Amino acid sequence: MGKLQPLEGNLAVAEAMRQINPDLVAAYPITPSTEIVQTFAGFVADGKVDTNFVAVESEHSAMSACTAAAAAGGRVMNVTSANGLALMWEILYITASLRQPVILTVVNRALSGNINIHCDHSDTMGARDAGWLQLYAENVQESYDNLIQAVAIGERMDVRLPVMSCLDGFLVSHSYELLEVEEDEAVREWVGPYKPNKPLLDIENPYTMGPLDLYDFYMEHKRSQWEAYPGAKQAIIEEGKRFGDVFGREYGLMETLGLEDADIAVVAMSSAAGTAKDVVEKLRDEGIKAGLLKLRVFRPFPAEEIVAALSGCKAVCVMDRCASFGAASAPLYNEVAAAMYSMGQQVPMTNVIYGLGGRMLTPDDIESVYRELVTVADSGKIEQVCKWLGVRE
Amino acid sequence: MRVYPPDAKWHEMADAGIIPQPGNAMEYDVSGWRNTHPVRDDDTCIQCLFCWVYCPDNAIMVKDEKVVAFDTMHCKGCGICAQVCPADAITMEPGENMDEQ
Numbered sequence: 001m002g003k004l005q006p007l008e009g010n011l012a013v014a015e016a017m018r019q020i021n022p023d024l025v026a027a028y029p030i031t032p033s034t035e036i037v038q039t040f041a042g043f044v045a046d047g048k049v050d051t052n053f054v055a056v057e058s059e060h061s062a063m064s065a066c067t068a069a070a071a072a073g074g075r076v077m078n079v080t081s082a083n084g085l086a087l088m089w090e091i092l093y094i095t096a097s098l099r100q101p102v103i104l105t106v107v108n109r110a111l112s113g114n115i116n117i118h119c120d121h122s123d124t125m126g127a128r129d130a131g132w133l134q135l136y137a138e139n140v141q142e143s144y145d146n147l148i149q150a151v152a153i154g155e156r157m158d159v160r161l162p163v164m165s166c167l168d169g170f171l172v173s174h175s176y177e178l179l180e181v182e183e184d185e186a187v188r189e190w191v192g193p194y195k196p197n198k199p200l201l202d203i204e205n206p207y208t209m210g211p212l213d214l215y216d217f218y219m220e221h222k223r224s225q226w227e228a229y230p231g232a233k234q235a236i237i238e239e240g241k242r243f244g245d246v247f248g249r250e251y252g253l254m255e256t257l258g259l260e261d262a263d264i265a266v267v268a269m270s271s272a273a274g275t276a277k278d279v280v281e282k283l284r285d286e287g288i289k290a291g292l293l294k295l296r297v298f299r300p301f302p303a304e305e306i307v308a309a310l311s312g313c314k315a316v317c318v319m320d321r322c323a324s325f326g327a328a329s330a331p332l333y334n335e336v337a338a339a340m341y342s343m344g345q346q347v348p349m350t351n352v353i354y355g356l357g358g359r360m361l362t363p364d365d366i367e368s369v370y371r372e373l374v375t376v377a378d379s380g381k382i383e384q385v386c387k388w389l390g391v392r393e
Numbered sequence: 394m395r396v397y398p399p400d401a402k403w404h405e406m407a408d409a410g411i412i413p414q415p416g417n418a419m420e421y422d423v424s425g426w427r428n429t430h431p432v433r434d435d436d437t438c439i440q441c442l443f444c445w446v447y448c449p450d451n452a453i454m455v456k457d458e459k460v461v462a463f464d465t466m467h468c469k470g471c472g473i474c475a476q477v478c479p480a481d482a483i484t485m486e487p488g489e490n491m492d493e494q
Contacts, residue, residue: 223403
């Protein structure tokens with residue numbers, strides 16, 4: 001049984017990192033995740049962890065050091081946000097391609113320009129094709145729980161992939177919430193000791209990692225990597241259940257509210273989903289059959305599960321905290337719509353882009369989305385697929 | 394198996410594109426990369442071994458401290474040997490075909 005504690009999202013993540021006690025953290029602090037690195041560096045200085053903390057000169061170096069340390073055979077964690085993640089870009093693909101289970105906390109923040117330090121998902125959505133698994137947290141408790149699970153998921157021998165554990169900048173990272181913090185020993189036992197897979201420091205069994213790989217073999221290696229993700233989806237489900245068995249909070253690929261009989265539904269991720277829950281309850285009190293699909297896992301994308309959950313709806317709106325410039329609609333919508341269409345579900349679907357650069361998302365904003373869905377469900381018609389919500393027009 | 398055969402399927406190889414058989418670069422045939430090839434004039438050659446030092450692969454074959462031939466499997470036709478030769482003993486000729494010289 002854990003202990004109830006009031007903590008900010010950043011402090012809860014730092015606490016989970018202390019309990020996990022990784023072999024190496026190489027990080028370059030950046031707002032709004034600075035506090036995690038600062039707090040964890042304090043744990044290192046105070047001897048509360050055995051971690052080798054490497055103060056690097058850039059995020060590119062941070063992820064390079066992390067990938068190399070993981071290849072050498074250590075449990076490795078890292079922390080970043082926005083432009084820091086962008087500077088890691090080149091190495092992100094290499095970490096995943098080399099199948100190194102580096103665990104990266106991303107405190108979601110808008111990418112420049114103009115420069116902005118507040119929340120949106122343009123950073124991690126941009127990294128969606130890099131091969132990392134991505135978990136998104138609604139609140140402080142989930143930020144803590146997801147990071148612990150990320151270690152177990154990524155390190156499983158049938159997964160061996162890096163994981164991003166994402167939480168909303170400021171909205172969650174700097175919000176104090178009462179959460180259940182588990183005992184150190186319980187967390188360490190649940191995560192288990194690190195089991196290296198073909199560590200490079202095993203000089204008795206040498207091999208070559210990351211060599212030049214041209215048109216004659218590269219595509220077979222990418223095909224092999226592709227095969228890892230269905231297994232990762234199953235692993236996330238299993239570890240979420242195992243976490244629930246021990247700590248009482250079970251996790252899956254998504255959380256749903258009212259979808260059993262919903263006529264209209266919203267798909268959202270992270271803190272926005274928490275606000276949407278209140279709106280669903282309000283609308284249900286009015287007799288409107290509203291539902292919510294809170295997606296926890298964006299990579300691997302749970303296409304079949306999303307289609308099964310939404311197939312009974314008459315109208316769906318997907319909410320993206322990210323714009324894909326030049327695209328017809330935003331990333332989460334694109335993937336949900338492609339999944340629905342390819343599996344024969346012709347439900348009218350709209351897309352809203354909201355909350356860029358920390359723009360406030362109010363319950364009234366979400367209610368307006370549901371009210372419009374009522375109209376779409378009645379008429380079966382969509383006037384404009386992709387709209388901006390909460391912008392001065 | 395020293396190297397994966399050219400027709401190896403994706404599921405027949407180790408994960409992460411690693412090469413579990415170390416030290417097999419000598420078995421990788423790069424002769425297909427070549428569209429020019431070096432020709433060495435033994436009379437002009439002063440046996441300084443600059444070509445052996447500068448060759449980015451292992452394509453200069455040396456015996457008893459003397460250049461004796463080019464390794465046709467590992468010469469990519471890059472022309473560095475001809476560039477660095479102080480005696481102008483190596484010229485690059487068009488085409489990929491080269492005899493053991």
